[in-house]
Structures are given as C-alpha cells and as structure tokens.
Amino acid sequence: MDKNPEIRVRMAPSPTGYLHIGSARTTLFNWLYARSLGGIFVLRIEDTDAERSKKEFEDDIIGGLKWLGLDWDEFYRQTERTDIYEKSLRKLLDSGKAFWCYHSQEELEAEKKSQIEKGDPQRHVCEHKKSSTGNGALGKGIIRLAVDENSIRKINFEDEIRGSIAQEERLLGDFSIAKDLKNPLYNFAVVVDDVDMKISHVIRGEDHISNTFKQILIYEALEENVPKFAHLPLILGTDRSKMSKRNSNTALDEYKKDYLPEAIMNFIAFLGYTYSKEIMSMDEMLKEFDLKKIHKSGAVWNVEKLDWINAQYVRQMEPEKFKEIVGIKEMPLAAVPFVTERLDKLTDVINYSYFWETPVYNKDLLKWKKATLEESIEALRKVRDIIDHQEFTDKEALRLGLDDLAKISGGDRGLIYWPLRAALSGKEKSPDPIEIAFVLGKEESLKRIDEATKILP
Template identity: 30%
Template sequence: MSKVRVRFAPSPTGSTHIGTARTALFNWLYARKTGGAFVLRIEDTDKERNTQAALDELLSGLKWLGMNWDEGPEVGGDYGPYFQSQRGDFYKEYLQKLLDAGRAYEQDGAIFFKLEGERYTEYDDYHKAEIEKVRAEPVVIDDLIRGKVTRREERDFVIVRSNGDPSFHFVNVVDDIAMEITHVLRGEDHLSNTSKHVELFKAFGVKPPVYAHMPMILKDPKLGKGKMSKRDRGALIEEYQQRDFLPEAVVNFIALLGWSPKDDQEVLSIEELIERFEVSDLQKAGARFDEKKMSHINFEHMKRLPIERYLAPAKSALSKAGLIDDATDDAYLTQVLTLCQEKINSFEDLPAFSAYFFTEAYSVDEKTDKKMRKRADAGERLGEAIPALEALPEWRADSIESALQGLADEKELKVFAWFPLLRFGVSGVGGGPDLLPMLETLGQKKVVARLKKFQASL
C-alpha cells in the first residue's frame, strides 16, 4: 500500500464549526496513525464569501487544537497551507486537458464537464424548458463507512463559472490528483458530490481516492432537533478557546462525535486517540452533541494536569475576571489552584468558585446565608471558635484541626458543629475545597477577620 495522504480542505467563510474541526481531526488522526501525510488546503475560490478573519480564526483554532500539517509553501521557516486562489495557472493546465479531449465545452460563458453516455431531452417543470440529460454509467462509490453507494450523474455540470472562477468540483479533483491524495474523509453532506468527482477522475485517467463520509453532528436534544448549526451553544471552536477549555479535552470530545474505541473508554489522551483510531470504527448514524459530556471530559483532563500546566489556563480565567494581576503571589496562587483542581468542571467556573481567595467583594449564597442565620447556636459556636483560632501560634491545617477538636472534646460535641459556620463565614458558600486546607491557605489574619465580621452581623 502506498503512503497514506489525506487532506483537510476547508472554505473559510465564517467561524470554525465543531464539524469542520472534526473533519480535520479524523484526517489528522488517520495520518498520524498510519505514518502518512496531513495536507492543509484552503478552498478560497469563492472570493465573495471567503474572508481573512475567518481564515485567521481557522488557522488559530487548528494550532490551538494541536493539529499541525505536514507540507505546504514555506512561510517564515514554517509550512503555510496551500491556497487554491494561488493555483490558477495549474487549473488552466488541467482544464485544457479536458478541452483537448472533448470532455469540456463552453456555454453561456461558463465551461461544462461533458458526461459520457446517451443524450436525450426532458421537460423540466422547474426551469419550464427542455433540459438535456445523459444516461451515464452508474458510479459505484466503495465508501469506508457506508459501504457501496451507487449514484448516477444525469446532467453535464459547471467546472468554470461564467466569471472565470473554477468550480469547487473541478479544483477539488485537480488538487487531489496533484497532491496524490489517497483517502478523503469528509462529511456526509459531500456524498452527493462524489459521483461528479469520480467522473472527473475517470476523465483524467486517474484512480479516485478512497472515500469515507462521516455522519452529521446533531444538536444537543435540549436545543431541539436537526443538524448542529453555528448558532448553537458549543458549536464553535472559538467559543471553547474563549471559555478556557483545554484543547486536549476538546480534541478528545470531538473524536467521540461519530467514533469510539472498542472498549468504550471515553477519556483519552492525544497519544491514545492516535493509537486507537480506526476509520472502520466510524459510525453511520448522526453523532449527538452533548454539552454535559463535553464538560465531564474537560473536567477529567483538568484533574490529570500537572499543577504547572494547570497554572496558565487558570491564570487566564482569573485575570479575565479581574481577580488577579501581575502582582499576585505565584506561591499563593499555586496553593489555591491545588485546592480547586479536583472540584471544577472548567476554567470558566474557576473565578466564581475561588473568588473569596482573592477579594473581599465575593458573592454570598443567599440560601446558605439564611440556613446559617437560622441556627440558634451560630453566635455561640463562633464565639468559641474565633478565640481558639486567633490564639494559634502556628497556622497549619493540623493545628487548626487540633484546636477545633479540643473545643469539641470540651463541649462534648462533634467537630462538625463548627465546620459549616466556619466555611460560610470565610467564603460565603456552603461547599468548596476541603475546609482545613482552605483555612490554612486563606491565612490566619484573613480567616479571623472574616469570622468576626460574620459574627457581628448575626
């Protein structure tokens, strides 16, 4: 078997959809799995719709996800993508081959590809005119996901528009030939195009690549039915970047939209995805987007991060929320984040979860506030705990625990009689990181001051 060569050929007309990223990912995984080449080719012949902003976002998203491509024109010592808009002379050369062979002709300023087969006319109700059709041989597509699919082209089709721009079908095939693409993995919405492409390959005397048409990504059931659109929450790669999701978690989640390893393991590293990926395991049925699953996978990847890697995205989220700045002590920040790491699903939740570590202007949970104030012993318990904590010569979790246990023994109560009041008094919430390490991290001065303030408000 010749070396696998796959391509990702997007048209940059807007924000990068999760389905576009999945197409890139499955091609990238297949190339890495087989030791093949992953080619990035920008289909930008539609000058009216393609934008530089969309291209910049696309390239930024690919790099953020870690999907590096293997070849292209050199740009500053690195590879840039191929741009179809820069390959006009090349397309003219291939067009001339079809014209010379009698497989293309001009009509109304456009150039059409001429199908082989018996020609006849048929009245078309939509166009209100006689339309020439062709009884061409059926095209059998041996699809890696869908099996054998038979389609038949019935009409000649445009390969160069009347404005001189080559059509998608034409440049797609010419570039696949020139770049020696062996496998084409793309969305099932392109299946209807494939018979045209096969006809063009035949006209050039070239064997078509192997095709695999992937299922559509469907909306989260909570958002309705049908295909996921760019307007749906979670549909855009840029959104995950802005929400400080981990790129490796996004890659993991996207990979599970239409594919799964045979042991049904869901949380996978990039290396594990490459090792386990098989095109034959791609499903035919639509892949259902699930935001809860995305959050869960992100959480699992966050838990596994070494703290030194956890710091960068955490700092980004806290800085955007205005909770930290360049003057924030890194040692203190590391302590706080170590406590938070196993408690939050995403970095976008981190500011709200940890605000009381960084500011006195933190939110107070009203429900927990009412619950604490209803306790008849709230003032008494705080009156016992504050002096005991204030008197500690060393502020460590174990010494805090000993002081509270001493109170419990003295009052013949369980130590948890103080815990909820202490937690709420210093954080304004009823849950969070383990209490004793949290108190140690906040520091004696801050803890005692907040508890006194809470006591005074009762």
C-alpha cells in the same frame, strides 16, 4: 514510524466562517489516519469564494488547528493556484468534455420549477453542448461538464466506511464546474487540487456524498485516477438533528475558554469512533485508529460528556500549569487541588475566587438556620479566638478545638462551622472550612472573620 508517501490526505476548509467543531473532527480523523500510517497530511485553504472568504476566518482556522495540536506537512491556498485550474478547464473545453452554457439564471430557475411541479429529476440538460455556441462563441457564460443524459450507467464507489454507494449518471445533468476560466467552482477545483497533490484518501463528512458522484465524473473527464473516499457520520445536536448554530455552539472558539485542547481532542475523537477506554492520549489514539472502524450512524454532541472528560484532564494538571491556563496569578498553589477536583469548565474557576479575593458578606448567609444572626456572629467571634490561639500547623488540632466549642454550644456543629464557612468563602457550599483556613493562612482567616463580624453594629 517509517514514512509512507503513498498515503496522502487533506483537510480543506473554506475561510468563509470560523473553524467549527465538525471541521475540527474531520481534521483530527484525517490527521490520525495519516500519522498512524506514516502518511502525509495536507492543509489546503479553499478560498476561491472571493466575496465570502476573509483573512480573519483563515487566521482563526489555522490558529484553532494549532491550538488543538494538529500539525500539517504541506500547506496550500486555492487562490494561489488559479493557473492550474485554468489549464485543466481548457483541457476539458478543447476535448469537448466541457462546454460554455449561456442560459440565464431566470431560465434555469423556470426549468427547475417546472421539473419540481412535474416530479421530474432536477437536472439541467443543456443544448449548448451540442451546438457551436458551446465553444465560447457567444462570450460570457458558465462552464459545464458534458454528461450523457441517456446513460444507463450507475456511478459507483466503494466508501471506506459505508461500503458501496451508487447513483445514476444521467440524473446529474450537465452540472457547472466554473463561472469562467479564472473562477472554478467547488467540485472542479477540489478535483484538480486532489489530483495535483496526489491525494490518496478523501476523508470528509457524509454531507459531501452527493458531491462525490460529480467529482468522480470530473476525475474521469480529466483521465485521472479516482482516490478512495471515506464519509464520516454527521455530528448531531441533542435533538438528534444535524448540529447547527440553532441547537448547539458550533464554533471551536466558543469552547476554548471552557475546555482544554486535549479534552476537546479526546471528546471529538469519539464522535463516530469507539476506543478501548474513555481517556485517550494522542499516541494511544494513533495505535488504535482504523478508518474502516468509523461508525456509519450520526454521533451526538453530549456536552455533559465533554465536561466530564475536561474534568479528568484538569485534575491531572500540575498546579503551576493550571494557574497559567486560567490566568490567575493570585491563586495560592495550595488552593489548586481544591479548585481542580471540583471543576468541569475552566471558566467556573471564578466560583472559587474566595481563595484569592475577600468575599462580599451578607447577613442572610452568615446566619445559621437554627440560630439568630446575633447568635451566629457571637459563635463566629468564639471561633476567632480559637483560631487566634492556634499555631496553624495541625488541621486536626484546629478541628478538635472547634468540635469542643460545638459541644459546649449545645452540640450544634452547624452553629460553629456554618458562619466560619461563610466568613472564609462567602458561599453556602465550599470545601471544608478548615481546609480553606489553612490555604488562606492564619492572618488572612482572622482578617476575614473580623470583616464578617462587622456586619453587626
């Protein structure tokens, strides 16, 4: 596809926690938009919160995106850009569009409490913007954007997903944009970065809509063009509340051990979007993706659907690749199809360890429900004799031999097959015991039967 450098989007995670599902979905949608139009995808680490930002979180975010297969064209860290923020802050201070505020936290809390009690809009209209102290004469304070408290204007933007959204300018008050010249706050740093990086479309969660109005005022104060905005629907838990640690696992790392990256990508691609079919390759997603077709309503996190999607990808894997993914070298290649056709989560592979490990036996499991333990063990010994005399090249020949044994044992097939299943797998439920026997081979099958029959003295 031809490059379209005018399309520039960004993902801007904060390294104050591990990469979570919501951020992964937002990254995917940004990536799809950029790649589908030949645009540029920027990864920007927003690490200005020195107290909460940690290297381990940044490493987790970058590693998680790479694991998902999401690449980027440009990379930035906010802590490497402090001079740019200071320059823009000075520009606003010099023009009178921003000012220093010296109200204490206690004063601001009291103001907020009073507004709540009176039912007034919660905003701070600062007298410092109209006095000489607002130029920094009193020393340390915070920097606020000067907002017209008497404005009758409505800040309006056309959301690419939701249509027209508006809010009264005066209700924002004189909001803070920096702790000082060296420490910009979120809304200010984001705008300066988006301007400097020529971001054309800001695609993010709907919980950022309230920030958008403040950011538009900052764009205007800096006399810069406002990008287009698209606010994605929230991801909801099963109780239809916002997905959180209380009602769901939110960290991507929690899912890595159970699911393939392709399955997670396929699943989260549907969280707020409808494609033509349920299993989609990345190329197919790129062909169908349209920003304006993203849903407005919240998307429910359905782990059963994720299990199903993962199962489809697992079934398509080559046996050697599957063994590599689950990290079990001892698994016979012949066992892989029997495992993958029953697997939803990768960690469930341990339920089929009998293909490469001798199971632990107990009397209750070996006993057929319509017979005594002694009768069940005796039947198993007869099964052993049949297996011992088989060439082990023809499954149906073995099945006929066991069926004949069942006929002369009163016609009860369970008496023959149940103890055999238990001896080979140590499980009540498993694939066909004859299939297991052929995966294990004649020698191992006889060995397990011998171990099982030792349960009686």
